[in-house]
Amino acid sequence: MTADAPSPVRKLADLLGRADRWASVMAWATVAGIAFGLSGPFGSYEGNFFYRLIYWTSVFWVGSIVAWTGTAIGLVLGPRKGLPPLFSIIAILIIACIPLAALDAAITSLFWPLRASNMRALEWYGLTLSVTVAWALTLAWIELGEPVKFRVSTKTRGSLPRELAAFEVAGQQGVPDGLRLPDYILSSAMCLQMEDHHIRIHVRDRSYLFHGVMRDVVAALDEQRGLRVHRSWWVDKEAVQGWFKADRSVVLVLKNGLHVPVARNRVALIRTEGWLTSEELVSPMEALLTVESERR
Numbered sequence: 084m085t086a087d088a089p090s091p092v093r094k095l096a097d098l099l100g101r102a103d104r105w106a107s108v109m110a111w112a113t114v115a116g117i118a119f120g121l122s123g124p125f126g127s128y129e130g131n132f133f134y135r136l137i138y139w140t141s142v143f144w145v146g147s148i149v150a151w152t153g154t155a156i157g158l159v160l161g162p163r164k165g166l167p168p169l170f171s172i173i174a175i176l177i178i179a180c181i182p183l184a185a186l187d188a189a190i191t192s193l194f195w196p197l198r199a200s201n202m203r204a205l206e207w208y209g210l211t212l213s214v215t216v217a218w219a220l221t222l223a224w225i226e227l228g229e230p231v232k233f234r235v236s237t238k239t240r241g242s243l244p245r246e247l248a249a250f251e252v253a254g255q256q257g258v259p260d261g262l263r264l265p266d267y268i269l270s271s272a273m274c275l276q277m278e279d280h281h282i283r284i285h286v287r288d289r290s291y292l293f294h295g296v297m298r299d300v301v302a303a304l305d306e307q308r309g310l311r312v313h314r315s316w317w318v319d320k321e322a323v324q325g326w327f328k329a330d331r332s333v334v335l336v337l338k339n340g341l342h343v344p345v346a347r348n349r350v351a352l353i354r355t356e357g358w359l360t361s362e363e364l365v366s367p368m369e370a371l372l373t374v375e376s377e378r379r
Contacts, residue, residue, distance in 0.1 A: 096340045097288070098155035104226070105151075111225060112147035115218065116140030125210065130195060138194045142187060143218070146211075149179050150219035151226075158223070172223075176216050184211035273322035273337055275300060277315040287339050312353060313346045326359055333359065 098104065120136035122128070127135050153175040161171025184207045192199040268284055268291055276283040276290075277297045284291045301317050309319040318335060325336045326345075333345040335358070345353060353359060 095155060095159050099152065107226060108147055108151045108222060109144065111222065112143040113140060116143035134194050141190060145186060146183065146215055146218060149183050150215050151222055153179050154219045154223050172219060173216055176219060180208060180212040180215050183215065184208040187211050273319050273339055274341065274343060275317040285339065285341060310353060312349050313344055316343050318343055320358065323358060
């Protein structure tokens with residue numbers, strides 16, 4: 084993980100590692116399966132009613148696992164490579180739908196073997212891809228509260244009023260005195276991350292991006308609350324879940340799943356402050372498992 088980019092671990096963990104998120108996805112998959120079972124699209128209406136319900140619910144359960152996984156990967160990793168989220172999701176699903184189409188054909192053959200035998204492989208793939216992409220984008224809209232954008236956003240902002248998202252830190256040239264980052268967000272910040280000329284404020288379940296200077300924000304915070312552990316990171320001591328060693332470096336594990344690197348010249352300081360007790364030493368995998376178990 085680099086110091087100048089948001090942690091992909093936290094965002095992937097938020098989309099793929101939370102039990103409540105998967106429960107929501109599978110619940111919507113069940114609703115969609117029942118709706119398709121009642122309507123009987125793609126020629127399935129002629130089949131037995133209960134067979135239709137079981138068939139479509141099973142298809143949407145399996146398809147939702149693939150659709151949501153592909154959506155999460157496309158949303159998180161695509162923009163980091165400079166690719167639009169929508170393009171990334173579709174590209175991933177084009178590949179993922181190859182085995183999914185074969186699985187759908189196998190499931191169909193259990194219920195309607197004659198119909199399954201009359202469809203060609205390309206027909207299965209086209210039908211599976213079209214439904215999966217549409218369902219993936221629907222899930223993204225339901226779970227994230229907004230449609231997937233085709234363009235890469237240059238600034239990832241949280242769910243704040245537009246006027247707050249443009250705030251800058253007091254003390255910068257041309258900025259009026261008293262114009263500061265919202266105190267109610269800083270008060271709940273688990274850590275601050277510098278991104279070029281911006282500061283990302285990480286809270287429990289999301290992050291907010293503001294234009295500002297790290298040293299000005301840190302100078303305004305209570306010195307007893309946390310420390311600047313790296314040129315690009317400030318961490319609230321209460322947010323630290325544990326830590327581990329990566330090669331010769333120390334990495335802090337926060338309660339929201341973020342992994343924060345510690346500069347070598349700051350290790351002695353945070354050790355003196357009691358941040359690196361032996362009881363908190365964990366492996367990277369143990370850190371992720373601990374965070375996910377607490378979320379459940």
